[in-house]
Amino acid sequence: MKDIIVIGAGPGGLSTAMLLAHRGYNVRVFEKQGYIGGRNSQIKLGDYSFDMGPTFFLMKEILEEIFTETGRNLEDYVDLIEINPMYRLKFGEGKTFYPWSASEKERMIEEIERVFPGESGGYLEYLRREEEKFQRLIPCLQIPYSNLADLFKLNFIKALPYLDAHKSLYTSLGRYFKEDLLRLSFTFQAKYIGMSPWEAPGTFSIISYLEHKMGIYHVKGGLNRLSHAMAEAVVEDGGSIEVDCPVREILFEGRKAVGVELADGRRIEGDHVIMNADFAMGMKKLIPDALKDKYSDTNLQKKKYSCSTFMLYLGLDKVYEDLPHHNIIFAKNYRENIADITERKIISEDFSFYVQNASVSDPTLAPEGRSALYVLVPVPNNKSSIDWEREKHSYRDMVMRALENEGGFEGISESIEEERIITPADWEKEMDVYLGATFNLGHQVSQMLILRPHNKLEGYENLYIVGGGTHPGSGLPTIYESGRITANLIHREV
Numbered sequence: 001m002k003d004i005i006v007i008g009a010g011p012g013g014l015s016t017a018m019l020l021a022h023r024g025y026n027v028r029v030f031e032k033q034g035y036i037g038g039r040n041s042q043i044k045l046g047d048y049s050f051d052m053g054p055t056f057f058l059m060k061e062i063l064e065e066i067f068t069e070t071g072r073n074l075e076d077y078v079d080l081i082e083i084n085p086m087y088r089l090k091f092g093e094g095k096t097f098y099p100w101s102a103s104e105k106e107r108m109i110e111e112i113e114r115v116f117p118g119e120s121g122g123y124l125e126y127l128r129r130e131e132e133k134f135q136r137l138i139p140c141l142q143i144p145y146s147n148l149a150d151l152f153k154l155n156f157i158k159a160l161p162y163l164d165a166h167k168s169l170y171t172s173l174g175r176y177f178k179e180d181l182l183r184l185s186f187t188f189q190a191k192y193i194g195m196s197p198w199e200a201p202g203t204f205s206i207i208s209y210l211e212h213k214m215g216i217y218h219v220k221g222g223l224n225r226l227s228h229a230m231a232e233a234v235v236e237d238g239g240s241i242e243v244d245c246p247v248r249e250i251l252f253e254g255r256k257a258v259g260v261e262l263a264d265g266r267r268i269e270g271d272h273v274i275m276n277a278d279f280a281m282g283m284k285k286l287i288p289d290a291l292k293d294k295y296s297d298t299n300l301q302k303k304k305y306s307c308s309t310f311m312l313y314l315g316l317d318k319v320y321e322d323l324p325h326h327n328i329i330f331a332k333n334y335r336e337n338i339a340d341i342t343e344r345k346i347i348s349e350d351f352s353f354y355v356q357n358a359s360v361s362d363p364t365l366a367p368e369g370r371s372a373l374y375v376l377v378p379v380p381n382n383k384s385s386i387d388w389e390r391e392k393h394s395y396r397d398m399v400m401r402a403l404e405n406e407g408g409f410e411g412i413s414e415s416i417e418e419e420r421i422i423t424p425a426d427w428e429k430e431m432d433v434y435l436g437a438t439f440n441l442g443h444q445v446s447q448m449l450i451l452r453p454h455n456k457l458e459g460y461e462n463l464y465i466v467g468g469g470t471h472p473g474s475g476l477p478t479i480y481e482s483g484r485i486t487a488n489l490i491h492r493e494v
Ligand SMILES: Cc1cc2nc3c(=O)[nH]c(=O)nc-3n(C[C@H](O)[C@H](O)[C@H](O)COP(=O)(O)OP(=O)(O)OC[C@H]3O[C@@H](n4cnc5c(N)ncnc54)[C@H](O)[C@@H]3O)c2cc1C
Pocket: 007, 008, 009, 010, 011, 012, 013, 030, 031, 032, 033, 036, 037, 038, 039, 040, 052, 053, 054, 055, 056, 057, 058, 245, 246, 247, 248, 276, 277, 278, 286, 309, 376, 431, 432, 438, 439, 466, 467, 468, 469, 474, 475, 476, 477, 479
């Protein structure tokens, strides 16, 4: 059977490794860090446990299908917990809104009428039209785009009237909601791909819709358990995963990938090489200069990238029982905050942030009576000139004040037992994320579908990519889908 080399054990690498190992390929995964999961890994601080990155498990059906295809049941490996109401949205003006997923439609209607009287009709229209859009769009996201002809396939043509790619997400949702804050409640999800509702194409209303349609799940022990379950499946099907094992370079004969050289000097031959490392960082570091062409360092710099995130992981000696699992606190002037992040690339004094207070639904993350708190602040990527080494402590203090004053976490400063910070500079230096752009290449129209790096990387033979940098894009469900697309491409070609 053919030998497959996977560079990186993030969600993308693990999903493709799982499928190919089950189909009988000889799969070897090499992971640079001493742990698996990439950005979806676990952080341990004393007795506290945190997810490093993803905390919203959306569209669980895709991973369930991958498990089913390999003869498994996802729920035999992990315990899923639905979070409903999905989150607390606290707006600058002081209003607080608790949206429910569509499985609790009546409660959602009541909640809309409580906070935005007279607007629930727009919600019903949103559910109706977005379902049509979802049905048309999903098949388009499950196939590769490698040439212009792919844009003329029947599925894509049927989806065209629903793409809304010529309008911004924010404008596009105006067809349902008059109230600005309600519109914001259905568009802030653009941040999940590191973009702004005013910049992301209207196509991305699909993110908030799939959240409303299918709900948001937490995984007992953290979403990193998903990565562990996938790694277990790879090994059960005969694959191997070596950690602390960085790949130094991809080896080529002409333009054909034939293997990898590891940092320890070993040269491993393979029939197909799959790169899961962050796309731009992988191109920069792993491909010989003479073969980079359209993805040369200069061209990579010209591409658009998502924002970054400033992270705080706090082990607390108490539990904020009255505050929910997911909390999103908006800046007083959200639009200006977004412009600071994406255009001016400066630190916002008036900023939005997200807090995961997961211990209220998952007691396994901290000792009894204690809690693990995760704070994410969207900030500019490293195209900014912010010196994070210099700024990080004063920035951390500003976030702590916001947690107390705006977030409702009273007395939090006195409750901290463990603490870790990750800055945009750390994402880049320690986690190999290009420009610290945590949600990868941007999802502008100019970088989507055929214009995004192809799953079978254009210009090379036997070299594939998986993860947030290729089609369909960043976010766990789409990344798992990229793994499935790549596995299918290889299986079809062999
Ligand atoms: C803070 C944050 C919050 C997020 N929240 C959500 C969320 O709530 N829901 C959601 O769906 N998505 C979320 N995402 C987005 C996305 O789901 C994750 O970033 C996801 O982990 C990306 O997966 P990936 O496979 O593309 O890459 P990664 O997870 O980055 O995996 C790449 C792997 O390649 C390894 N690697 C790199 N170079 C080498 C080398 N030379 N040799 C060997 N290995 C190498 C890396 O160490 C890493 O393990 C979030 C991301 C972040 C950062």
